[in-house]
Amino acid sequence: MDTDRIDTFSRYLPPGPNATRWGWRLIDAGRQQVPPGSPYPLTGHPLPYAFDKNGRRTLSEYQLVLITAGGGHFQSRSCRERSVSAGDTLLLFPGEWHRYRPGPRTGWSEYWLGFEGTEASRIMKNFFSRSRPIQPGAYTDEAIHIFERLLDWLRHPRPGGEQVAASFIPQLLALLRAGSIAAGAPRAREQELVMAVRARLLENPAERTALSSLAEELGVSYSLLRSLFRKHTGHSPRQFENLIRLNRARDLLAAGSSVSATAESLGYASVHYFSRAFKQQFGQAPQHWMRERSGQ
Structure with missing residues (x-):
């Protein structure tokens, strides 16, 4: 105009x-x-x-x-x-x-x-x-x-x-x-780094991201990257990655996937470890969450 x-x-x-x-x-x-x-x-x-x-x-x-x-x-x-x-x-x-x-x-x-x-x-x-x-x-x-x-x-x-x-x-x-x-250039750079880390963590929830390598790729130390990520999101990169996996797990369970299949598809070492992490995040074991959701 x-x-x-x-x-x-x-x-x-x-x-x-x-x-x-x-x-x-x-x-x-x-x-x-x-x-x-x-x-x-x-x-x-x-x-x-x-x-x-x-x-x-x-x-x-x-x-x-x-x-x-x-x-x-x-x-x-x-x-x-x-x-x-x-x-x-x-x-x-x-x-x-x-x-x-x-x-x-x-x-x-x-x-x-x-x-x-x-x-x-x-x-x-x-x-x-x-x-x-x-x-x-x-x-x-x-x-x-x-x-x-x-x-x-x-x-x-x-x-x-x-x-x-x-x-x-x-x-x-x-x-x-x-x-x-x-x-604000410094703040813009912080936002840029955080968005880059978020994008990488969201790429494949089944794979554990090599965070030190990611920090090196982005040209900063891992300690600085971790500090900036927590400052802008309230979580460390690893905590954020775990939240992504657990939220994805809930979606898979809601779509009809079994607990064991969900744990395996998201790269958990065992069903026991997955169930414990799920309960810590959502307050219920995945089996109980599924039964409650289905009204049984």
Whole structure:
């Protein structure tokens, strides 16, 4: 999409009957282009969204503002004044004063949405911070695509559209989270290593992975690999491998495989060892689990 020129569009939505129960509520959304030297914000927004004489504003909702062209400045109670540019996303928190505006020489183009809800509050609390309201652009094209789909739903209301429109909010937040991880090289490298180990462990549950050789192949020591894997998954690589085998065993038993055949197909040294590991993980021996599952 050509982000050098976008048409202005906005919607401010009253709450529907299912807004509270859904966990996500879209309050407002839109896009606009602010030419260089223009007043900001442009006219047409409700009074509660206006900035005061000091250029500040405090909202009762979360907002997400994606800058797609141009640049400017941002400041909030928890963040000193910073420059922002195309690709950056501003996260605004309820009850937190903030001020931002495009540069007089550059202007900017933006997409925005406002939202609230129990699920929204949980995600914002656990994955985003008031002290880091400027999110770097890593998946800007994908975010623009989601915004355009959202605005299309707002332009052409359909039955159930309130929930469909709200579903775009967690998609955008997930992209922001992924972009934040990708922007931090050391953390991105950690994620890359963990994903590589997970993929290898999932390849063949019947084979015991040579973890030291895998660490060497990935260019790290086994102790570092084990530490990073536990940090990101809560399990050591070997524990994770055992969980994969036992979950696979449960699937095979549910599909009608015998205990002995399941133990053999997954590489267990004996039925006794398999049964003991199964009971430790699921609280029942495989024979009891199968009988209970079949209702016998």
